[in-house]
Amino acid sequence: MKGLGSPSISIRRLGMLILSLFLLLLSGIQRSATVQGAAFRQGEGETFLYLPLIMKEFQWQGAWIAGKVVDARDSNQDFEPDPIAGAQVCTQYQECATTDAKGEYQISLSDTAWREVTASKDGFISLTQSVYPLANQTIIVNFVLSQPLTDVVSRIVLTWSTTKTFPAPVPEGFVENDLDAYLFMEHQTTNQVIYWDFYVNCTDCPSACILYDYRDGAGPETIDIRALETGNPPTVYHYAVHHANYLYSGKTIPSLAQLQARVCLYFKDANQANCYSAPAGDLQLWYLFSMDQEGNVTIMNCLSDEPVDTEGGQPPSCP
Numbered sequence: 001m002k003g004l005g006s007p008s009i010s011i012r013r014l015g016m017l018i019l020s021l022f023l024l025l026l027s028g029i030q031r032s033a034t035v036q037g038a039a040f041r042q043g044e045g046e047t048f049l050y051l052p053l054i055m056k057e058f059q060w061q062g063a064w065i066a067g068k069v070v071d072a073r074d075s076n077q078d079f080e081p082d083p084i085a086g087a088q089v090c091t092q093y094q095e096c097a098t099t100d101a102k103g104e105y106q107i108s109l110s111d112t113a114w115r116e117v118t119a120s121k122d123g124f125i126s127l128t129q130s131v132y133p134l135a136n137q138t139i140i141v142n143f144v145l146s147q148p149l150t151d152v153v154s155r156i157v158l159t160w161s162t163t164k165t166f167p168a169p170v171p172e173g174f175v176e177n178d179l180d181a182y183l184f185m186e187h188q189t190t191n192q193v194i195y196w197d198f199y200v201n202c203t204d205c206p207s208a209c210i211l212y213d214y215r216d217g218a219g220p221e222t223i224d225i226r227a228l229e230t231g232n233p234p235t236v237y238h239y240a241v242h243h244a245n246y247l248y249s250g251k252t253i254p255s256l257a258q259l260q261a262r263v264c265l266y267f268k269d270a271n272q273a274n275c276y277s278a279p280a281g282d283l284q285l286w287y288l289f290s291m292d293q294e295g296n297v298t299i300m301n302c303l304s305d306e307p308v309d310t311e312g313g314q315p316p317s318c319p
C-alpha cells in the first residue's frame with residue numbers, strides 16, 4: 001500500500017518513532033539499568049508496540065583501577081622486583097594516585113569509560129596501558145618501569161595480566177598463566193639459551209642474564225643483555241615467550257593473547273620503551289625479535305608451535 005495518508009503506515013511510523021525514542025532513552029540509561037525484551041505485534045489494521053519490560057535494579061558502587069608499580073631490576077637480589085614508592089599513576093582524565101611504600105596504588109573512577117593509564121616516576125621511563133574498567137569491580141593494572149639504560153645494551157620485560165578476561169573455566173590441575181622468557185644466543189662456539197632453568201647471576205654474567213622467573217601471576221620476567229658478544233661467526237640473539245602449559249593442556253587453557261602477554265623493549269641511551277602485545281592465535285610460542293651482533297633489531301612478532309630447543313639452542317622461526 002502506497003500513499004502518505006495511509007493510516008496503517010502512519011501507525012507504523014508512529015511505532016518506529018516511539019521505538020527510536022525508546023532506544024535513545026535506553027542508550028542514556030544503559031549504565032544504570034538492564035532492560036530485557038521488547039516486542040512488536042501486528043493486529044488487524046493496527047500495530048502494537050510492546051515496551052518493556054523488566055528493569056533490573058542496579059546499584060552503582062564504583063569502579064577502580066589498582067595495582068603495583070615495580071622496578072624492572074632486582075637491586076637487592078632477592079629475586080623479587082623492587083617496589084617503586086612515590087610513582088604517579090594517572091588516567092588521561094587526570095584521575096591520579098601515588099604509590100605507597102609497597103608500590104601499590106588505587107584510583108577511584110566515576111564511570112567505566114575506556115582509560116589510558118600512565119605510570120611515571122622521576123628517573124624512570126613512563127609506560128601507558130589501556131583498560132576497560134568494570135562497574136563495581138577493581139581492574140588490576142601493574143607496571144614494571146625501567147630507568148634509561150646506561151650500562152646494559154637491552155632490557156626485555158615480559159608481563160601478563162592477572163585479570164581473568166577469558167570466559168571458559170580453566171581445567172583443574174593446570175597452571176594457566178606460566179609464561180617463560182627465552183633468549184637464544186646463536187652461532188657461538190655452542191648455542192646458548194637463557195631461561196628459567198638457566199638462571200645466571202647478573203653480577204657474574206658477562207653478556208646476558210634473566211632477573212626473575214614467575215611460575216604464575218603476572219611476571220615480570222626480565223632479561224638483560226649486558227654486552228653484545230664479539231667474534232666470528234657473529235652471535236645472533238632471538239627472544240621468544242613460551243606458554244609453558246599450553247600444549248600440555250591440549251590448548252584448553254587461555255592463549256598468550258588472552259593472558260594479555262606483553263613485552264617492553266629498552267635499548268641503551270633510548271628514553272622510551274617499545275611495547276608489543278602477543279598476537280591472537282592458538283600457538284604456544286611467541287617469537288618477538290632477533291638482534292644481530294651490531295645491535296640491529298628485526299621484529300618478528302609471530303606465533304609458532306615448535307618446541308623450545310633448550311638442548312641444542314636452535315632458535316625459533318616464523319612459520
Ligand SMILES: [Ca+2]
Nearest residue numbers: 074080081082
Ligand atoms: Ca628485589
Ligand SMILES: [Ca+2]
Nearest residue numbers: 179180214215
Ligand atoms: Ca615463568
